Amino acid sequence: MQFFATIINGLSTGGMYALVAIGYTMVYGIAKMINFAHGEIIMVGAYITYVVFSLLGMPAFVAIIASIIGCALLGVVTEKVAYKPLRNSGSLAVLITAIGVSYLLQNVFLLIFGSAAITFPSFLPEGQIHLGGLSISYVSALSLCLTLICTVLLLIFINKTRLGKAMRAVSEDKGAAELMGINVNNTISLTFAIGSGLGAIGGIIYGLSYSLINPYLGAMLGIKAFIAAVLGGIGDIKGAMVGGLLIGLAEAFTITFISSTFSDAVVFGILIFILLVKPAGLFGVNVREKV
Amino acid sequence: MLKVENINVHYGVINAIKNVSFEVNEGEIVALIGANGAGKTSIMHAISGLIKTSSGRIEFLGNDITKEPAHKVVANGLAQVPEGRRIFSQLSVQDNLEMGAYLRTDSKVQEDLDKVYKRFPRLNERKSQLAGTLSGGEQQMLAMGRALMSKPKLLLLDEPSMGLSPILVNEIFDIIKEINKEDGVTVLLVEQNANKALSIAHRAYVLETGNITVSGDATDVAKNPKVREAYLG
Numbered sequence: 348m349q350f351f352a353t354i355i356n357g358l359s360t361g362g363m364y365a366l367v368a369i370g371y372t373m374v375y376g377i378a379k380m381i382n383f384a385h386g387e388i389i390m391v392g393a394y395i396t397y398v399v400f401s402l403l404g405m406p407a408f409v410a411i412i413a414s415i416i417g418c419a420l421l422g423v424v425t426e427k428v429a430y431k432p433l434r435n436s437g438s439l440a441v442l443i444t445a446i447g448v449s450y451l452l453q454n455v456f457l458l459i460f461g462s463a464a465i466t467f468p469s470f471l472p473e474g475q476i477h478l479g480g481l482s483i484s485y486v487s488a489l490s491l492c493l494t495l496i497c498t499v500l501l502l503i504f505i506n507k508t509r510l511g512k513a514m515r516a517v518s519e520d521k522g523a524a525e526l527m528g529i530n531v532n533n534t535i536s537l538t539f540a541i542g543s544g545l546g547a548i549g550g551i552i553y554g555l556s557y558s559l560i561n562p563y564l565g566a567m568l569g570i571k572a573f574i575a576a577v578l579g580g581i582g583d584i585k586g587a588m589v590g591g592l593l594i595g596l597a598e599a600f601t602i603t604f605i606s607s608t609f610s611d612a613v614v615f616g617i618l619i620f621i622l623l624v625k626p627a628g629l630f631g632v633n634v635r636e637k638v
Numbered sequence: 639m640l641k642v643e644n645i646n647v648h649y650g651v652i653n654a655i656k657n658v659s660f661e662v663n664e665g666e667i668v669a670l671i672g673a674n675g676a677g678k679t680s681i682m683h684a685i686s687g688l689i690k691t692s693s694g695r696i697e698f699l700g701n702d703i704t705k706e707p708a709h710k711v712v713a714n715g716l717a718q719v720p721e722g723r724r725i726f727s728q729l730s731v732q733d734n735l736e737m738g739a740y741l742r743t744d745s746k747v748q749e750d751l752d753k754v755y756k757r758f759p760r761l762n763e764r765k766s767q768l769a770g771t772l773s774g775g776e777q778q779m780l781a782m783g784r785a786l787m788s789k790p791k792l793l794l795l796d797e798p799s800m801g802l803s804p805i806l807v808n809e810i811f812d813i814i815k816e817i818n819k820e821d822g823v824t825v826l827l828v829e830q831n832a833n834k835a836l837s838i839a840h841r842a843y844v845l846e847t848g849n850i851t852v853s854g855d856a857t858d859v860a861k862n863p864k865v866r867e868a869y870l871g
């Protein structure tokens with residue numbers, strides 16, 4: 348019984364990591380950069396829901412939509428203001444800028460909301476869903492469902508639609524994509540919007556799961572999701588989902604069967620292990636290009 | 639149809655293209671030949687809008703396209719098959735062709751797709767295969783098919799013979815002639831394989847370190863002793 352409960356716990360946290368990991372992976376795929384401010388965008392998503400629901404008294408779905416739109420815009424603006432001017436500079440400059448944006452967002456929210464944790468609104472029903480002998484909390488169920496739905500929709504979008512294919516074309520060769528008539532700047536903006544919007548959902552799930560939020564929440568969540576993206580093979584959306592779920596499971600099992608203080612160490616251990624054994628990640632393939 | 643007037647291209651302080659002027663008339667195949675590093679690709683990129691010119695003017699069908707971004711140039715009916723083909727290796731053959739028609743909203747896209755498959759039957763057999771798994775020759779065909787899917791009036795071809803076996807080179811050049819004759823597509827052809835290029839071109843320009851040094855009818859250029867010595871061995 349404890350075993351199944353651990354699996355459900357793991358998949359639920361893992362779903363949250365997966366949603367955030369997809370943002371890292373999509374942005375990496377198209378802009379070839381690790382958006383280290385992604386974790387902070389998720390933190391902002393959680394705060395927008397708190398402000399709109401708890402402070403403004405709007406309905407939950409309005410708060411959720413406001414978070415998604417707010418984060419999408421924030422992602423797009425961050426790219427335009429901070430990353431786009433550096434598109435032809437070295438990756439170190441971009442990395443440092445991303446870290447800068449991340450601290451900027453964190454500090455702005457520390458200034459507005461202070462460093463003390465705030466109670467996140469719990470707008471989900473109390474209690475558990477009973478499925479056979481298993482009981483699942485509403486947050487876990489929501490987290491898992493949203494992860495699956497978002498991943499499937501995203502895969503359909505990327506693989507089947509004209510815009511999604513254009514996105515993949517841009518991620519492979521921006522110049523060639525321009526020659527097709529694809530507006531590369533708009534495509535990059537769209538990618539940041541989708542990744543950040545999904546991140547907002549991740550932030551809301553975080554708030555619902557842990558009921559307390561503070562301006563630092565994006566840091567650890569961001570790093571773990573980043574590890575999930577690397578584990579799956581950065582750039583690969585399926586990989587980000589599987590990586591997220593695996594990291595969630597690894598954490599849950601460590602907490603249940605070893606010790607909760609050990610769980611972060613296990614996650615970072617996984618990162619080191621992949622980097623040593625299969626740097627391209629589970630789904631990463633080294634494509635050989637013909638000349 | 640295409641008028642290039644006194645363009646300059648700089649990479650930092652390097653003046654890669656120096657006051658180059660030439661034109662391409664409707665219906666022609668014009669060859670631009672030159673050695674490695676002469677600046678052929680830079681000219682193609684400047685026309686397509688992938689790089690900025692530092693001065694000069696590029697006019698296509700009477701419109702000034704000098705400052706137009708690359709993704710808008712295509713819409714005028716000007717497509718490029720870039721050097722090294724640059725097909726989207728992670729997309730299927732069919733998706734690559736669809737990307738070629740990215741801006742088109744007319745109802746003839748399917749018809750043109752069938753036409754491309756008829757012209758390149760090998761692509762038809764490999765529709766759903768990832769483009770990166772095609773052979774070099776097939777990738778060249780895909781790059782050409784992809785450019786044709788935009789229904790261009792002018793097609794820029796940057797070294798289509800690069801890395802291909804002599805038999806394939808002949809096949810590709812036959813197809814270029816066909817595209818020009820049957821579909822009425824005007825062609826600007828960049829080549830190091832001067833022999834081949836001059837054999838199908840109507841007119842030609844020779845580019846040396848950023849300057850056009852010889853120009854004229856392809857047959858005359860082919861007879862020019864300087865050109866024979868430098869490019870035709």
Ligand SMILES: Nc1ncnc2c1ncn2[C@@H]1O[C@H](COP(=O)(O)OP(=O)(O)OP(=O)(O)O)[C@@H](O)[C@H]1O
Pocket residue numbers: 649652654672673674675676677678679680681721830
């Ligand atoms: N991005 C760049 N940055 C700096 N210099 C460049 C760049 N691209 C081209 N050059 C320089 O400009 C000159 C012309 O290059 P270009 O690629 O246009 O030549 P090319 O005639 O196409 O050569 P090839 O036959 O080898 O393809 C070369 O000296 C090259 O080194």
Ligand SMILES: [Mg+2]
Pocket residue numbers: 678679680721796
């Ligand atoms: Mg070249």
